[in-house]
Amino acid sequence: MYKSGRHFLQIPGPSNVPDRVLRAMDFPTMDHRGPDFADIGKKALEGMKSIFKTEQDVVIFPSSGTGAWEAALVNTLSAGDRVLMYETGHFATLWQALAKRLGLQPEFIPSDWRSGADPEKIEAYLRADKNHEIKAVCVVHNETSTGSVTQVKEVRDAIDSAGHPALLMVDSISGLASIDFQFDAWGVDVAVSGSQKGLMLPPGLSFNAISAKARAASAKATLPKSYWAWDEMKGPNEKGYFPYTPATNLLYGLNVAIDMLHEEGLDAVFARHARHGEATRQAVRTWGLDILCSDPRHYSNVLTTVVMPTGSSADAFRKTTLDNFDMSLGSGLSKVADRVFRIGHLGHFNDLMLMATLSGVEMGLKLASVPHNRGGAQAAMDYLTNSERPTEAIAAAQ
Numbered sequence: 001m002y003k004s005g006r007h008f009l010q011i012p013g014p015s016n017v018p019d020r021v022l023r024a025m026d027f028p029t030m031d032h033r034g035p036d037f038a039d040i041g042k043k044a045l046e047g048m049k050s051i052f053k054t055e056q057d058v059v060i061f062p063s064s065g066t067g068a069w070e071a072a073l074v075n076t077l078s079a080g081d082r083v084l085m086y087e088t089g090h091f092a093t094l095w096q097a098l099a100k101r102l103g104l105q106p107e108f109i110p111s112d113w114r115s116g117a118d119p120e121k122i123e124a125y126l127r128a129d130k131n132h133e134i135k136a137v138c139v140v141h142n143e144t145s146t147g148s149v150t151q152v153k154e155v156r157d158a159i160d161s162a163g164h165p166a167l168l169m170v171d172s173i174s175g176l177a178s179i180d181f182q183f184d185a186w187g188v189d190v191a192v193s194g195s196q197k198g199l200m201l202p203p204g205l206s207f208n209a210i211s212a213k214a215r216a217a218s219a220k221a222t223l224p225k226s227y228w229a230w231d232e233m234k235g236p237n238e239k240g241y242f243p244y245t246p247a248t249n250l251l252y253g254l255n256v257a258i259d260m261l262h263e264e265g266l267d268a269v270f271a272r273h274a275r276h277g278e279a280t281r282q283a284v285r286t287w288g289l290d291i292l293c294s295d296p297r298h299y300s301n302v303l304t305t306v307v308m309p310t311g312s313s314a315d316a317f318r319k320t321t322l323d324n325f326d327m328s329l330g331s332g333l334s335k336v337a338d339r340v341f342r343i344g345h346l347g348h349f350n351d352l353m354l355m356a357t358l359s360g361v362e363m364g365l366k367l368a369s370v371p372h373n374r375g376g377a378q379a380a381m382d383y384l385t386n387s388e389r390p391t392e393a394i395a396a397a398q
Contacts (some may be wrong), residue, residue, distance in 0.1 A: 277301030
């Protein structure tokens with residue numbers, strides 16, 4: 001059945017793709033081994049360094065973020081290596097399962113899925129590893145299933161405080177380019193990301209940022225790799241090329257997306273996300289519903305995960321909202337299936353898009369007979385009209 005107007009894609013990724021990026025991807029595919037392609041490749045590789053905030057190497061794979069998870073592990077580790085991971089949610093659990101399938105020995109610190117990783121627990125675990133058998137600590141920066149953020153710098157400090165040589169690997173698939181990420185300053189060894197979240201692209205590109213320490217580990221790692229091998233990338237990348245056919249048109253779009261992020265300014269991007277995150281949380285509180293993340297220090301500005309009242313089905317509510325308002329909201333995953341829904345407020349997004357989203361949620365709650373208080377959308381609107389816009393705040397500070 002025909003539906004008038006635009007579809008509202010308010011899941012926490014894939015996010016909305018700007019017209020400017022779509023138009024860039026419309027250009028004819030070029031010879032990826034020809035002389036003109038080098039400029040495209042070099043711009044993308046250098047541009048991603050600026051987004052990761054690193055002077056070190058970044059590699060780009062034609063894959064989903066899952067591929068970059070695997071690349072991070074197989075390039076640095078050997079069969080049987082112990083890896084410390086933290087159960088912040090569904091995606092941390094999937095990364096742990098992938099590590100196990102590769103022949104590693106992941107050791108999972110359990111949690112209730114309501115916060116980011118606890119640095120104190122990580123430090124205690126590493127102090128108990130007297131022989132330094134744990135080779136890597138893996139955490140998820142922004143856990144997309146729960147709306148919780150791990151304080152990455154605190155995890156690095158915990159590793160250092162324990163005097164442990166383990167590599168620090170961070171999944172920032174949904175965090176990068178939406179909330180601050182500082183690869184060099186935070187002492188990250190391998191970072192993982194993907195194109196379909198804050199980078200405002202369709203799915204299909206993934207990234208590893210790589211420290212010198214991780215490069216050194218890769219020289220000794222014995223897990224099998226070919227497609228994901230960093231050393232195969234290095235020579236061609238230095239000239240702007242790739243060892244196999246890259247996702248050429250996605251690279252066109254990536255370069256434009258990087259330009260857009262810098263035109264707005266990364267600080268302004270992060271402040272915009274923070275503003276929309278707080279407006280959404282104010283709406284949820286006014287509705288009388290719970291936010292899954294229970295620690296305000298770990299609130300995500302990428303998405304908000306909302307807990308349904310007892311007896312109400314999140315999936316039935318999402319279906320009602322989709323059928324009536326043509327808006328997609330994120331589902332609850334694994335442990336929280338049908339118990340939560342997720343509101344994405346990331347990437348190419350502004351105040352009016354947020355207000356339309358929250359109005360649709362509030363109308364959907366009413367039509368689905370979900371117990372709630374009225375006025376959540378109004379509370380968000382009041383916050384947005386009374387709070388300083390990011391560009392104004394940054395201009396005033398300069």
